Amino acid sequence: MDIKISNVSKSFEKKEVIKDITFTIPSGEICCLLGPSGSGKTTLIRLMIGAIAADTGHIQLANIKMPNLKMLKKIGYMPQNDALYDDLSAESNLRFFGGLYQLSKSKLEQRVKEVLELVDLTEHRKKLIRNFSGGMKKRLSLAASILHQPDVLFLDEPTVGIDPVLRRTIWDQFQEIKKSGTTIIVSTHVMDEVTECDKAALIYNGSLIEYDSVEKLLKKTNTGRVEELFLMASSRGGVVK
């Protein structure tokens, strides 16, 4: 499912936090959103999933204008802060989310089993979330976001607080999900994650300052190093043409 963002602007309390952004994410690609804290990445994701509406411009997922309730079943969203129920077990959390997506009972049980295996939490499925570590919560959030096999998956800083070994495992899972044709949008501050992506959108102070394949963006830098992309995203003046 491709995503077209056309001249989108959004203000909160008269402060414009997304400024006339236009770009298209092709179907089946992984696109990362890079930018310093407060640059507007989460707001852009919330606009794309239809959680909030743009003030001007529009967003289309597979040619359907957002927000659109019917699209919810096709979207997976892993928020920055885990939206899990502390007093429920891992599998009860998944069943709850599966109910929201209106999966049939048999499909739900099959998917709960599959996603728990994928994120390596099968043996912890009966544990309450309040007894989970941060990394386990992240993995369960990921499992919840892919339970209904979405066509497009939005991941807001999915590996914050996760050790490098687990991060590698999680990225292997993203690459597997991509192979099934799912489009993935991920916001990140982690250097090595950028090279896992097909394209990168550099966002600074609510504006899109660069959008291209990671390969081409790296060629535009002086050093060819990912660090420089972060510097580009952190300072408009740092853009190398």
Ligand SMILES: Nc1ncnc2c1ncn2[C@@H]1O[C@H](COP(=O)(O)OP(=O)(O)OP(=O)(O)O)[C@@H](O)[C@H]1O
């Ligand atoms: N609901 C809201 N009401 C008012 N201001 C908001 C709201 N949501 C976001 N903002 C403001 O919009 C700007 C962009 O925030 P956003 O969370 O999108 O940035 P971000 O790039 O995701 O940051 P981070 O990397 O720290 O998560 C910030 O100045 C933030 O304070």
